[in-house]
Amino acid sequence: MSLPVLARELSHYLDSRVRGGLAGSGMGWSLVLGFGVAYAACYLSSIAKKPQLVAGSKSFCCFLKKYCPVVTETYYPTIWCWEGRAQTLLRPFITSKPQVQYRNELIKTTDGGQISLDWFDNNDSVRYPDDSTRPTILVLPGLTGTSKESYVLHMIQQSKKLGYRCVVFNNRGTAGEDLLTPRTYCAANTEDLEAVIHHVHNLHASAPLLAAGVSMGGMLLLNYLGKTGKETPLMAAAVFSPGWNIFASVESLEKRLNWFLFNYYLTTCLQSSISRHRKMLEKLFDLDLVMKAKTIREFDKQFTSVMFGYPTIEDYYEDASPYHKLKSVGIPLLCLNSVDDVFSPGHAVPVEMAKQNPNVAIVLTSCGGHIGFLEGMWPRNCTYMDRVFKQFVRAIFEHGKQIISM
Secondary structure, three states, X not given: OOHHHHHHHHHHHHHHHHOOOHHHOHHHHHHHHHHHHHHHHHHHHHHOEOOEEEEOOHHHHHHXXXXXXXXXXXXXXXXXXXXXXXXXXHHHHHOOOOOOOOEEEEEEOOOOOEEEEEEEOOOOOOOOOOHXXXXXXXXXXXXXXXXXOHHHHHHHHHHHHHOOEEEEEEOOOXXXXXXXXXXXXXXXXXXXXXXXXXXXXXXXXXXOEEEEEEOHHHHHHHHHHHHHOOOOOOOEEEEEOOOOOHHXXXXXXXXXXXXXXXXXXXXXXXXXXXXXXXXXXXXXOOHHHHOOOOOHHHHHHHHHHHHOOOOOHHHHHHHHOHHHHHHHXXXXXXXXXEOOOOOOOHHHOOHHHHOOOOOEEEEEEOOOOOOOOOEOOOOOOOOHHHHHHHHHHHHHHHHOXXXXXX
């Protein structure tokens, strides 16, 4: 997108909005157009940039450049909404929610609990009509997210176009199902994820399997990959806006503005998610104390760390932070983060560690916020994150074997 093209588009847009007003005078319109050109120049020189691509091996880097070229192209964030906090806040309201018909499945766990899986079987797939070999993507939503989140629905939509099957892993107690045991979930404990992966693989043993995690779902997936190495049914994985170092994340979220915009709201969401299971959970936890939490850190101190047996909140955060497990990842992994993500600050993204693992690549944009990555004048139908997801999963399913040969 050149400066004249952007200026012309902005000119038309402004003309439609201010016709008959300020534009009534030649001088007024000149001022508006001059401001628009100056803003466009600033946008193109300081905001729209190519992402930083860091890969641990030349072969993986070449593979991505050839089959997932979006990771090397200039990212043009929405011109009126490029700041990280704005992208994070507005994405849920701006982006569409494609209609997806799920098939729900409840699976039992070894401790007597249950996990809700939402399947998009894509039985109308023309490219992969054989159900037994249809490529499958396991999707892991964020902290309080479910299969209904807009970013999940967009992943399903992109996968549908490619002919793939998807299954969404809803964390315990988040998707309307009852808790059968006094246990929910956390970023460090991968037992439920392991059970789901093996369940999906056993159902479709001949189908290639890939996983994609978003935010906390990405953290959980990273911790699983760090634990299993090459011993996993997954052929590859992708994570979007994962938190790498929880200490850095909570420090960022506890800054005054970030607490007001994000931290307090998310804390109330966490409290709401467990309040509907009060009868089951109050047997072991002081929920009145948990409901007094004003930050995610306080919630984790009173509830999450206690539930999973950590002596202190620091012990839990250290174990749940996936940055120090990146070196153990044994399958192709693509990570997308933004420098201006207040949930996962740019300085905490383990760029240097990624360079030491030939299976890992990190794409780091200058803008995009947390699960934002809005682009275009009115970013309703597709985001930069959607395009990265689509190109990467297609590259893996269709050309994955070439990573080794490159």
